[in-house]
Amino acid sequence: MAALESAAIDRTFREESGRAIATLIRHFGDIDLAEEAVQDAFLVATEKWPETGLPPNPGGWIVTTARNRAIDKLRRESSREERHAHAVELQAQSEPDPVEGPVSDDRLRLIFTCCHPALDTSSAVALTLRLVGGLQTPEIARAFLVPEPTMAQRLVRAKRKIKAANIPYRVPADADLPDRLGSVLTVVYLIYNEGYSASSGDALLRTDLALEALRLARLLADLMPDEPEAIGLLALLLLSESRRPARTASDGSIVLLTDQDRNRWDRTLIDEGQTLVKACLRRNRPGPFQIQAAIAAVHSDAADANGTDWGQILQLYDMLMVHAPTPVVALNRAVAVAEVDGETDALSLLDDMHLDGYHLYHATRAELLRRMGEVDAADDAYCEALALVSNEVERRFLQERRRVNSAR
Amino acid sequence: MTQYMLSVFDDERPEDLPADVLEKIYADVDALNNEIREAGAWVFAGGLHPADTATVVREKNGETVVTDGPYAETKEQVGGFWVIEAPDLDAALAWANKATVACQGPIEVRPFQDEPEA
Numbered sequence: 001m002a003a004l005e006s007a008a009i010d011r012t013f014r015e016e017s018g019r020a021i022a023t024l025i026r027h028f029g030d031i032d033l034a035e036e037a038v039q040d041a042f043l044v045a046t047e048k049w050p051e052t053g054l055p056p057n058p059g060g061w062i063v064t065t066a067r068n069r070a071i072d073k074l075r076r077e078s079s080r081e082e083r084h085a086h087a088v089e090l091q092a093q094s095e096p097d098p099v100e101g102p103v104s105d106d107r108l109r110l111i112f113t114c115c116h117p118a119l120d121t122s123s124a125v126a127l128t129l130r131l132v133g134g135l136q137t138p139e140i141a142r143a144f145l146v147p148e149p150t151m152a153q154r155l156v157r158a159k160r161k162i163k164a165a166n167i168p169y170r171v172p173a174d175a176d177l178p179d180r181l182g183s184v185l186t187v188v189y190l191i192y193n194e195g196y197s198a199s200s201g202d203a204l205l206r207t208d209l210a211l212e213a214l215r216l217a218r219l220l221a222d223l224m225p226d227e228p229e230a231i232g233l234l235a236l237l238l239l240s241e242s243r244r245p246a247r248t249a250s251d252g253s254i255v256l257l258t259d260q261d262r263n264r265w266d267r268t269l270i271d272e273g274q275t276l277v278k279a280c281l282r283r284n285r286p287g288p289f290q291i292q293a294a295i296a297a298v299h300s301d302a303a304d305a306n307g308t309d310w311g312q313i314l315q316l317y318d319m320l321m322v323h324a325p326t327p328v329v330a331l332n333r334a335v336a337v338a339e340v341d342g343e344t345d346a347l348s349l350l351d352d353m354h355l356d357g358y359h360l361y362h363a364t365r366a367e368l369l370r371r372m373g374e375v376d377a378a379d380d381a382y383c384e385a386l387a388l389v390s391n392e393v394e395r396r397f398l399q400e401r402r403r404v405n406s407a408r
Numbered sequence: 409m410t411q412y413m414l415s416v417f418d419d420e421r422p423e424d425l426p427a428d429v430l431e432k433i434y435a436d437v438d439a440l441n442n443e444i445r446e447a448g449a450w451v452f453a454g455g456l457h458p459a460d461t462a463t464v465v466r467e468k469n470g471e472t473v474v475t476d477g478p479y480a481e482t483k484e485q486v487g488g489f490w491v492i493e494a495p496d497l498d499a500a501l502a503w504a505n506k507a508t509v510a511c512q513g514p515i516e517v518r519p520f521q522d523e524p525e526a
Contacts, residue, residue: 168496
Protein backbone atom coordinates (compact mmCIF):
# COMPACT_ATOMS: atom_id res chain seq x y z
CA MET A 1 0.00 0.00 0.00
CA ALA A 2 2.80 2.41 0.96
CA ALA A 3 4.68 1.54 -2.26
CA LEU A 4 1.61 2.32 -4.38
CA GLU A 5 1.18 5.69 -2.71
CA SER A 6 4.84 6.49 -3.40
CA ALA A 7 4.44 5.90 -7.13
CA ALA A 8 1.26 8.00 -7.16
CA ILE A 9 3.04 10.84 -5.36
CA ASP A 10 5.97 10.68 -7.82
CA ARG A 11 3.63 10.72 -10.79
CA THR A 12 1.57 13.61 -9.43
CA PHE A 13 4.69 15.63 -8.83
CA ARG A 14 6.04 14.91 -12.29
CA GLU A 15 2.75 16.14 -13.76
CA GLU A 16 2.35 19.21 -11.56
CA SER A 17 5.87 20.42 -10.82
CA GLY A 18 6.34 22.17 -14.17
CA ARG A 19 3.33 24.39 -13.60
CA ALA A 20 4.26 24.96 -9.95
CA ILE A 21 7.84 25.97 -10.75
CA ALA A 22 6.65 28.24 -13.54
CA THR A 23 4.15 29.98 -11.24
CA LEU A 24 6.71 30.46 -8.49
CA ILE A 25 9.26 31.92 -10.87
CA ARG A 26 6.69 34.53 -11.79
CA HIS A 27 6.02 35.28 -8.10
CA PHE A 28 9.62 35.42 -6.93
CA GLY A 29 11.66 36.07 -10.09
CA ASP A 30 14.22 33.44 -9.08
CA ILE A 31 14.56 30.01 -10.69
CA ASP A 32 16.70 28.46 -7.92
CA LEU A 33 14.33 29.62 -5.20
CA ALA A 34 11.34 28.25 -7.14
CA GLU A 35 13.05 24.92 -7.83
CA GLU A 36 14.13 24.45 -4.21
CA ALA A 37 10.73 25.43 -2.86
CA VAL A 38 8.93 22.92 -5.09
CA GLN A 39 11.46 20.26 -4.09
CA ASP A 40 10.75 21.06 -0.41
CA ALA A 41 7.03 20.77 -1.08
CA PHE A 42 7.70 17.35 -2.61
CA LEU A 43 9.40 16.22 0.60
CA VAL A 44 6.44 17.45 2.66
CA ALA A 45 4.11 15.56 0.33
CA THR A 46 6.05 12.31 0.73
CA GLU A 47 5.61 12.64 4.50
CA LYS A 48 2.00 13.79 4.67
CA TRP A 49 0.16 12.36 1.66
CA PRO A 50 0.53 8.68 2.60
CA GLU A 51 -1.64 9.53 5.65
CA THR A 52 -3.96 12.18 4.23
CA GLY A 53 -4.16 10.81 0.67
CA LEU A 54 -3.84 12.93 -2.49
CA PRO A 55 -5.30 16.39 -1.91
CA PRO A 56 -8.31 17.29 -4.13
CA ASN A 57 -6.26 19.94 -5.95
CA PRO A 58 -2.65 18.65 -5.87
CA GLY A 59 -1.34 21.44 -8.11
CA GLY A 60 -2.79 24.13 -5.85
CA TRP A 61 -1.48 22.36 -2.75
CA ILE A 62 2.04 22.23 -4.23
CA VAL A 63 2.05 25.91 -5.19
CA THR A 64 0.76 27.02 -1.78
CA THR A 65 3.17 24.82 0.15
CA ALA A 66 6.12 25.78 -2.03
CA ARG A 67 5.28 29.46 -1.84
CA ASN A 68 5.23 29.33 1.96
CA ARG A 69 8.58 27.54 1.97
CA ALA A 70 10.03 30.20 -0.31
CA ILE A 71 8.76 33.00 1.91
CA ASP A 72 10.22 31.27 4.96
CA LYS A 73 13.55 31.00 3.19
CA LEU A 74 13.58 34.64 2.19
CA ARG A 75 12.81 35.62 5.78
CA ARG A 76 15.71 33.52 7.05
CA GLU A 77 18.18 35.32 4.79
CA SER A 78 20.40 38.05 6.28
CA SER A 79 18.65 40.94 8.01
CA ARG A 80 19.69 43.28 5.22
CA GLU A 81 17.22 41.48 3.00
CA GLU A 82 14.44 41.50 5.56
CA ARG A 83 12.56 44.42 4.19
CA HIS A 84 12.82 42.92 0.70
CA ALA A 85 11.45 39.60 1.94
CA HIS A 86 8.49 41.26 3.62
CA ALA A 87 7.73 43.26 0.54
CA VAL A 88 7.84 40.15 -1.62
CA GLU A 89 5.64 38.30 0.84
CA LEU A 90 3.04 41.03 0.81
CA GLN A 91 3.05 41.07 -2.95
CA ALA A 92 2.84 37.28 -3.19
CA GLN A 93 -0.11 37.14 -0.83
CA SER A 94 -2.06 39.94 -2.40
CA GLU A 95 -1.53 38.98 -6.02
CA PRO A 96 -4.30 36.62 -7.08
CA ASP A 97 -3.32 33.81 -9.38
CA PRO A 98 -4.33 34.90 -12.88
CA VAL A 99 -7.05 33.00 -14.66
CA GLU A 100 -5.26 30.10 -16.31
CA GLY A 101 -5.51 30.48 -20.05
CA PRO A 102 -3.21 29.83 -22.98
CA VAL A 103 -1.72 33.32 -23.09
CA SER A 104 -1.14 33.62 -19.36
CA ASP A 105 0.14 30.09 -18.78
CA ASP A 106 3.38 30.38 -16.87
CA ARG A 107 4.63 27.13 -18.35
CA LEU A 108 4.82 28.84 -21.72
CA ARG A 109 7.05 31.53 -20.25
CA LEU A 110 9.19 28.83 -18.68
CA ILE A 111 9.60 26.79 -21.87
CA PHE A 112 10.62 29.84 -23.89
CA THR A 113 13.10 30.83 -21.20
CA CYS A 114 14.65 27.35 -21.06
CA CYS A 115 14.98 27.35 -24.85
CA HIS A 116 16.31 30.89 -25.21
CA PRO A 117 18.80 31.18 -28.10
CA ALA A 118 21.47 32.43 -25.68
CA LEU A 119 21.55 28.91 -24.17
CA ASP A 120 23.18 26.12 -26.14
CA THR A 121 21.07 23.16 -27.22
CA SER A 122 22.29 20.67 -24.61
CA SER A 123 21.62 23.22 -21.86
CA ALA A 124 18.16 23.97 -23.25
CA VAL A 125 17.31 20.27 -23.41
CA ALA A 126 18.51 19.61 -19.85
CA LEU A 127 16.78 22.66 -18.43
CA THR A 128 13.48 21.90 -20.17
CA LEU A 129 13.46 18.34 -18.87
CA ARG A 130 14.33 19.47 -15.34
CA LEU A 131 12.10 22.51 -14.92
CA VAL A 132 9.18 21.83 -17.26
CA GLY A 133 9.27 18.05 -17.30
CA GLY A 134 10.03 17.65 -13.62
CA LEU A 135 12.66 14.98 -14.26
CA GLN A 136 15.35 14.64 -11.61
CA THR A 137 19.00 15.33 -12.51
CA PRO A 138 20.12 11.67 -12.24
CA GLU A 139 17.34 10.61 -14.64
CA ILE A 140 18.35 13.22 -17.20
CA ALA A 141 22.02 12.26 -16.88
CA ARG A 142 21.21 8.58 -17.48
CA ALA A 143 19.00 9.41 -20.46
CA PHE A 144 21.84 11.25 -22.19
CA LEU A 145 24.56 8.85 -21.05
CA VAL A 146 26.42 11.60 -19.24
CA PRO A 147 27.85 11.41 -15.68
CA GLU A 148 25.54 12.91 -13.09
CA PRO A 149 27.98 15.63 -11.92
CA THR A 150 28.38 16.74 -15.55
CA MET A 151 24.62 17.08 -15.97
CA ALA A 152 24.31 18.83 -12.62
CA GLN A 153 27.01 21.30 -13.66
CA ARG A 154 25.29 21.87 -17.00
CA LEU A 155 22.08 22.80 -15.19
CA VAL A 156 23.84 25.03 -12.67
CA ARG A 157 25.69 26.86 -15.43
CA ALA A 158 22.53 27.38 -17.48
CA LYS A 159 20.59 28.78 -14.53
CA ARG A 160 23.52 31.01 -13.64
CA LYS A 161 23.58 32.39 -17.17
CA ILE A 162 19.83 33.09 -17.09
CA LYS A 163 20.31 35.06 -13.89
CA ALA A 164 23.57 36.84 -14.73
CA ALA A 165 22.71 37.79 -18.30
CA ASN A 166 19.15 38.65 -17.26
CA ILE A 167 17.31 36.44 -19.72
CA PRO A 168 13.73 37.70 -19.43
CA TYR A 169 10.92 35.50 -18.16
CA ARG A 170 8.31 35.98 -20.84
CA VAL A 171 6.74 34.68 -24.00
CA PRO A 172 8.45 36.45 -26.94
CA ALA A 173 6.71 39.28 -28.76
CA ASP A 174 4.69 38.32 -31.85
CA ALA A 175 7.43 39.53 -34.21
CA ASP A 176 9.99 37.23 -32.61
CA LEU A 177 7.68 34.30 -31.99
CA PRO A 178 8.19 32.23 -35.18
CA ASP A 179 11.98 32.04 -34.71
CA ARG A 180 11.81 31.47 -30.97
CA LEU A 181 9.10 28.85 -31.31
CA GLY A 182 11.34 27.05 -33.80
CA SER A 183 14.00 26.61 -31.09
CA VAL A 184 11.46 25.32 -28.60
CA LEU A 185 10.04 22.80 -31.05
CA THR A 186 13.55 21.66 -32.00
CA VAL A 187 14.42 21.04 -28.33
CA VAL A 188 11.29 18.93 -27.86
CA TYR A 189 12.05 17.07 -31.09
CA LEU A 190 15.61 16.34 -29.88
CA ILE A 191 14.23 14.97 -26.62
CA TYR A 192 11.92 12.70 -28.60
CA ASN A 193 14.76 11.54 -30.85
CA GLU A 194 16.84 10.68 -27.83
CA GLY A 195 13.99 8.52 -26.62
CA TYR A 196 13.34 7.11 -30.08
CA SER A 197 16.79 5.78 -30.87
CA ALA A 198 17.14 2.11 -30.19
CA SER A 199 19.90 1.82 -27.67
CA SER A 200 21.67 -0.72 -25.57
CA GLY A 201 21.03 1.62 -22.68
CA ASP A 202 18.05 1.60 -20.37
CA ALA A 203 15.15 0.81 -22.72
CA LEU A 204 12.56 1.82 -20.16
CA LEU A 205 14.15 5.21 -19.64
CA ARG A 206 14.25 5.77 -23.36
CA THR A 207 10.52 5.18 -23.62
CA ASP A 208 10.00 7.57 -20.71
CA LEU A 209 11.91 10.28 -22.57
CA ALA A 210 9.87 9.82 -25.74
CA LEU A 211 6.65 10.03 -23.74
CA GLU A 212 7.93 13.14 -21.97
CA ALA A 213 8.58 14.77 -25.34
CA LEU A 214 5.08 13.81 -26.44
CA ARG A 215 3.69 15.39 -23.29
CA LEU A 216 5.63 18.61 -23.95
CA ALA A 217 4.48 18.65 -27.58
CA ARG A 218 0.88 18.30 -26.43
CA LEU A 219 1.34 21.10 -23.94
CA LEU A 220 2.74 23.38 -26.65
CA ALA A 221 -0.08 22.50 -29.07
CA ASP A 222 -2.64 23.22 -26.33
CA LEU A 223 -1.02 26.50 -25.34
CA MET A 224 -0.35 27.72 -28.88
CA PRO A 225 -3.22 26.41 -31.01
CA ASP A 226 -2.69 29.18 -33.56
CA GLU A 227 0.87 28.08 -34.33
CA PRO A 228 0.66 25.43 -37.06
CA GLU A 229 4.27 24.29 -36.49
CA ALA A 230 3.44 23.37 -32.89
CA ILE A 231 0.54 21.26 -34.20
CA GLY A 232 2.86 19.83 -36.84
CA LEU A 233 5.39 18.70 -34.25
CA LEU A 234 2.71 16.98 -32.19
CA ALA A 235 1.42 15.21 -35.30
CA LEU A 236 4.95 14.11 -36.22
CA LEU A 237 5.64 12.70 -32.75
CA LEU A 238 2.26 10.92 -32.60
CA LEU A 239 2.85 9.25 -35.96
CA SER A 240 6.43 8.30 -35.04
CA GLU A 241 5.29 6.92 -31.71
CA SER A 242 2.54 4.89 -33.40
CA ARG A 243 5.22 2.66 -34.94
CA ARG A 244 7.03 1.86 -31.72
CA PRO A 245 5.43 -1.56 -31.21
CA ALA A 246 6.66 -2.65 -34.64
CA ARG A 247 10.09 -1.05 -34.65
CA THR A 248 12.04 -3.61 -32.69
CA ALA A 249 12.05 -7.37 -32.99
CA SER A 250 11.71 -9.56 -29.90
CA ASP A 251 15.51 -9.78 -29.66
CA GLY A 252 15.76 -6.00 -29.61
CA SER A 253 17.05 -5.65 -33.17
CA ILE A 254 15.88 -2.94 -35.57
CA VAL A 255 13.02 -3.58 -37.99
CA LEU A 256 13.04 -1.16 -40.92
CA LEU A 257 9.88 0.69 -41.87
CA THR A 258 9.64 -1.35 -45.06
CA ASP A 259 9.64 -4.62 -43.08
CA GLN A 260 7.44 -3.63 -40.13
CA ASP A 261 4.26 -5.53 -39.29
CA ARG A 262 1.78 -2.69 -39.76
CA ASN A 263 -0.87 -4.52 -37.74
CA ARG A 264 1.21 -3.63 -34.69
CA TRP A 265 1.07 0.11 -35.37
CA ASP A 266 -1.04 2.03 -32.84
CA ARG A 267 -4.16 3.07 -34.79
CA THR A 268 -5.32 5.56 -32.16
CA LEU A 269 -2.11 7.55 -32.43
CA ILE A 270 -2.23 7.33 -36.23
CA ASP A 271 -5.80 8.63 -36.34
CA GLU A 272 -4.97 11.53 -34.08
CA GLY A 273 -1.79 12.32 -36.03
CA GLN A 274 -3.53 12.21 -39.40
CA THR A 275 -6.38 14.42 -38.18
CA LEU A 276 -3.84 17.02 -37.09
CA VAL A 277 -1.97 16.79 -40.40
CA LYS A 278 -5.22 17.41 -42.29
CA ALA A 279 -5.95 20.41 -40.08
CA CYS A 280 -2.47 21.79 -40.83
CA LEU A 281 -2.94 21.31 -44.56
CA ARG A 282 -6.18 23.29 -44.43
CA ARG A 283 -4.40 26.21 -42.76
CA ASN A 284 -1.88 26.30 -45.57
CA ARG A 285 0.94 27.81 -43.53
CA PRO A 286 3.49 25.06 -44.12
CA GLY A 287 6.67 24.62 -42.14
CA PRO A 288 9.30 21.92 -41.58
CA PHE A 289 7.55 20.02 -38.78
CA GLN A 290 4.21 20.01 -40.57
CA ILE A 291 5.82 18.69 -43.75
CA GLN A 292 7.68 15.95 -41.88
CA ALA A 293 4.39 15.03 -40.22
CA ALA A 294 2.72 14.87 -43.64
CA ILE A 295 5.45 12.50 -44.87
CA ALA A 296 4.88 10.31 -41.82
CA ALA A 297 1.14 10.42 -42.53
CA VAL A 298 1.67 9.15 -46.09
CA HIS A 299 3.59 6.18 -44.68
CA SER A 300 0.81 5.55 -42.16
CA ASP A 301 -1.75 5.53 -44.97
CA ALA A 302 -0.18 2.53 -46.68
CA ALA A 303 -1.51 -0.87 -45.61
CA ASP A 304 1.83 -2.37 -46.55
CA ALA A 305 5.20 -1.11 -47.76
CA ASN A 306 4.32 -1.74 -51.42
CA GLY A 307 1.29 0.49 -51.12
CA THR A 308 3.38 3.53 -50.14
CA ASP A 309 2.73 6.62 -52.25
CA TRP A 310 6.38 7.49 -52.85
CA GLY A 311 5.45 10.07 -55.48
CA GLN A 312 3.65 12.09 -52.86
CA ILE A 313 6.49 11.59 -50.40
CA LEU A 314 8.98 12.89 -52.96
CA GLN A 315 6.83 15.98 -53.55
CA LEU A 316 6.77 16.57 -49.80
CA TYR A 317 10.55 16.23 -49.60
CA ASP A 318 10.87 18.77 -52.41
CA MET A 319 8.80 21.10 -50.24
CA LEU A 320 10.86 20.28 -47.16
CA MET A 321 14.06 21.15 -49.04
CA VAL A 322 12.64 24.65 -49.53
CA HIS A 323 11.91 25.12 -45.82
CA ALA A 324 14.83 23.16 -44.33
CA PRO A 325 17.56 22.60 -46.93
CA THR A 326 19.83 20.46 -44.76
CA PRO A 327 22.12 17.61 -45.89
CA VAL A 328 20.09 15.09 -43.88
CA VAL A 329 16.86 16.16 -45.57
CA ALA A 330 18.62 15.84 -48.94
CA LEU A 331 19.72 12.33 -47.97
CA ASN A 332 16.19 11.29 -47.01
CA ARG A 333 14.87 12.84 -50.20
CA ALA A 334 17.34 10.71 -52.17
CA VAL A 335 15.76 7.60 -50.63
CA ALA A 336 12.41 8.76 -52.02
CA VAL A 337 14.04 9.46 -55.40
CA ALA A 338 15.29 5.86 -55.44
CA GLU A 339 11.71 4.61 -55.07
CA VAL A 340 10.31 6.90 -57.76
CA ASP A 341 13.13 7.21 -60.32
CA GLY A 342 15.35 4.27 -59.48
CA GLU A 343 18.60 3.66 -57.64
CA THR A 344 20.90 5.12 -60.30
CA ASP A 345 19.35 8.59 -60.05
CA ALA A 346 19.46 8.43 -56.27
CA LEU A 347 23.12 7.37 -56.25
CA SER A 348 24.18 10.27 -58.42
CA LEU A 349 22.45 12.62 -55.97
CA LEU A 350 24.38 10.99 -53.14
CA ASP A 351 27.64 11.36 -55.03
CA ASP A 352 27.25 15.13 -54.90
CA MET A 353 26.67 15.21 -51.16
CA HIS A 354 29.39 15.84 -48.58
CA LEU A 355 28.31 13.57 -45.76
CA ASP A 356 31.39 11.37 -45.47
CA GLY A 357 31.36 11.50 -41.69
CA TYR A 358 27.75 10.40 -41.36
CA HIS A 359 27.16 6.65 -41.00
CA LEU A 360 23.63 6.80 -42.45
CA TYR A 361 25.01 8.33 -45.65
CA HIS A 362 27.18 5.28 -46.21
CA ALA A 363 24.41 2.94 -45.07
CA THR A 364 22.06 4.51 -47.62
CA ARG A 365 24.66 4.15 -50.39
CA ALA A 366 25.18 0.55 -49.34
CA GLU A 367 21.47 -0.24 -49.53
CA LEU A 368 21.13 1.33 -52.97
CA LEU A 369 24.18 -0.50 -54.32
CA ARG A 370 22.94 -3.76 -52.81
CA ARG A 371 19.58 -3.34 -54.55
CA MET A 372 21.44 -2.79 -57.83
CA GLY A 373 23.36 -6.01 -57.32
CA GLU A 374 26.70 -4.19 -56.88
CA VAL A 375 27.83 -6.59 -54.18
CA ASP A 376 31.43 -5.40 -53.79
CA ALA A 377 30.68 -1.71 -53.88
CA ALA A 378 27.86 -2.27 -51.38
CA ASP A 379 30.22 -4.16 -49.10
CA ASP A 380 32.69 -1.26 -49.15
CA ALA A 381 29.92 1.13 -48.25
CA TYR A 382 28.73 -1.08 -45.37
CA CYS A 383 32.29 -1.08 -44.04
CA GLU A 384 32.43 2.70 -44.16
CA ALA A 385 29.13 2.88 -42.30
CA LEU A 386 30.30 0.36 -39.70
CA ALA A 387 33.45 2.38 -39.10
CA LEU A 388 31.32 5.37 -38.14
CA VAL A 389 28.33 3.89 -36.30
CA SER A 390 28.30 4.39 -32.52
CA ASN A 391 25.02 2.79 -31.54
CA GLU A 392 25.31 -0.92 -30.72
CA VAL A 393 21.88 -1.89 -32.05
CA GLU A 394 22.52 -0.06 -35.32
CA ARG A 395 25.91 -1.74 -35.60
CA ARG A 396 24.37 -5.20 -35.34
CA PHE A 397 21.78 -4.21 -37.93
CA LEU A 398 24.41 -3.03 -40.43
CA GLN A 399 26.52 -6.13 -39.87
CA GLU A 400 23.49 -8.27 -40.66
CA ARG A 401 22.73 -6.29 -43.84
CA ARG A 402 26.38 -6.67 -44.87
CA ARG A 403 26.16 -10.40 -44.28
CA VAL A 404 22.99 -10.68 -46.39
CA ASN A 405 24.66 -8.71 -49.17
CA SER A 406 27.77 -10.93 -49.19
CA ALA A 407 25.70 -14.10 -49.12
CA ARG A 408 24.47 -13.45 -52.69
CA MET B 409 18.26 47.41 -15.70
CA THR B 410 21.44 45.50 -16.46
CA GLN B 411 24.66 46.82 -17.90
CA TYR B 412 26.24 44.91 -20.74
CA MET B 413 29.59 45.14 -22.48
CA LEU B 414 29.34 44.72 -26.24
CA SER B 415 32.87 43.90 -27.46
CA VAL B 416 33.74 44.20 -31.11
CA PHE B 417 36.09 41.52 -32.41
CA ASP B 418 38.32 42.08 -35.43
CA ASP B 419 39.93 39.20 -37.18
CA GLU B 420 41.37 41.56 -39.68
CA ARG B 421 43.47 44.54 -38.79
CA PRO B 422 41.44 47.67 -39.65
CA GLU B 423 44.31 49.02 -41.77
CA ASP B 424 44.01 45.93 -43.96
CA LEU B 425 40.41 46.72 -44.89
CA PRO B 426 39.69 48.64 -48.09
CA ALA B 427 39.08 52.34 -47.47
CA ASP B 428 35.47 52.32 -48.66
CA VAL B 429 34.60 49.43 -46.34
CA LEU B 430 36.22 51.24 -43.42
CA GLU B 431 34.35 54.44 -44.22
CA LYS B 432 31.00 52.64 -44.27
CA ILE B 433 31.74 51.02 -40.93
CA TYR B 434 32.58 54.35 -39.31
CA ALA B 435 29.43 55.94 -40.70
CA ASP B 436 27.20 53.05 -39.59
CA VAL B 437 28.75 52.95 -36.12
CA ASP B 438 28.29 56.70 -35.80
CA ALA B 439 24.61 56.38 -36.67
CA LEU B 440 24.20 53.54 -34.20
CA ASN B 441 25.87 55.54 -31.45
CA ASN B 442 23.31 58.30 -31.94
CA GLU B 443 20.51 55.75 -31.80
CA ILE B 444 21.82 54.29 -28.55
CA ARG B 445 22.18 57.73 -26.99
CA GLU B 446 18.68 58.76 -28.02
CA ALA B 447 17.24 55.58 -26.54
CA GLY B 448 18.92 56.37 -23.23
CA ALA B 449 20.88 53.12 -23.35
CA TRP B 450 24.32 54.71 -23.67
CA VAL B 451 26.82 54.35 -20.85
CA PHE B 452 30.18 54.46 -22.61
CA ALA B 453 31.81 53.41 -25.88
CA GLY B 454 35.01 53.73 -27.83
CA GLY B 455 37.19 52.32 -30.55
CA LEU B 456 40.63 51.02 -29.60
CA HIS B 457 43.92 51.45 -31.41
CA PRO B 458 45.16 48.16 -32.93
CA ALA B 459 46.32 45.36 -30.61
CA ASP B 460 49.99 45.95 -31.33
CA THR B 461 49.76 49.31 -29.54
CA ALA B 462 48.95 47.51 -26.30
CA THR B 463 51.19 46.96 -23.30
CA VAL B 464 50.75 44.26 -20.65
CA VAL B 465 51.72 44.80 -17.02
CA ARG B 466 52.25 41.87 -14.68
CA GLU B 467 53.62 41.28 -11.21
CA LYS B 468 56.23 38.57 -10.83
CA ASN B 469 58.15 37.87 -7.62
CA GLY B 470 57.37 41.33 -6.31
CA GLU B 471 58.58 42.97 -9.51
CA THR B 472 56.59 44.70 -12.19
CA VAL B 473 57.04 43.18 -15.63
CA VAL B 474 56.06 45.18 -18.69
CA THR B 475 55.53 43.48 -22.08
CA ASP B 476 54.94 44.95 -25.52
CA GLY B 477 51.82 43.72 -27.33
CA PRO B 478 48.33 42.42 -26.39
CA TYR B 479 47.65 39.91 -23.61
CA ALA B 480 46.03 37.24 -25.77
CA GLU B 481 48.21 36.24 -28.70
CA THR B 482 45.27 35.46 -30.92
CA LYS B 483 44.29 36.49 -34.40
CA GLU B 484 41.04 37.90 -33.03
CA GLN B 485 41.39 40.99 -30.93
CA VAL B 486 38.98 43.44 -29.32
CA GLY B 487 38.73 46.48 -31.58
CA GLY B 488 36.34 48.51 -29.48
CA PHE B 489 33.35 48.22 -27.21
CA TRP B 490 30.10 49.70 -26.01
CA VAL B 491 28.82 49.67 -22.47
CA ILE B 492 25.03 49.90 -22.58
CA GLU B 493 22.18 49.68 -20.14
CA ALA B 494 19.21 47.50 -21.06
CA PRO B 495 16.17 46.06 -19.28
CA ASP B 496 17.09 42.47 -20.20
CA LEU B 497 19.21 40.30 -22.48
CA ASP B 498 16.72 40.44 -25.34
CA ALA B 499 17.07 44.23 -25.45
CA ALA B 500 20.87 43.96 -25.27
CA LEU B 501 20.88 41.38 -28.08
CA ALA B 502 18.76 43.71 -30.21
CA TRP B 503 21.48 46.37 -29.86
CA ALA B 504 24.17 43.76 -30.52
CA ASN B 505 22.35 42.80 -33.70
CA LYS B 506 22.61 46.37 -34.95
CA ALA B 507 26.21 46.55 -33.79
CA THR B 508 27.29 43.44 -35.66
CA VAL B 509 25.77 44.79 -38.86
CA ALA B 510 27.43 48.18 -38.39
CA CYS B 511 30.85 46.73 -37.50
CA GLN B 512 30.67 43.86 -40.02
CA GLY B 513 32.09 41.55 -37.37
CA PRO B 514 31.05 39.46 -34.34
CA ILE B 515 29.96 41.13 -31.11
CA GLU B 516 30.30 39.51 -27.70
CA VAL B 517 27.60 40.48 -25.21
CA ARG B 518 28.57 40.08 -21.58
CA PRO B 519 26.66 41.20 -18.48
CA PHE B 520 28.29 43.28 -15.78
CA GLN B 521 28.10 42.08 -12.22
CA ASP B 522 25.95 44.23 -10.01
CA GLU B 523 27.88 47.08 -8.46
CA PRO B 524 28.88 46.18 -4.92
CA GLU B 525 26.69 47.98 -2.43
CA ALA B 526 28.27 51.13 -1.10
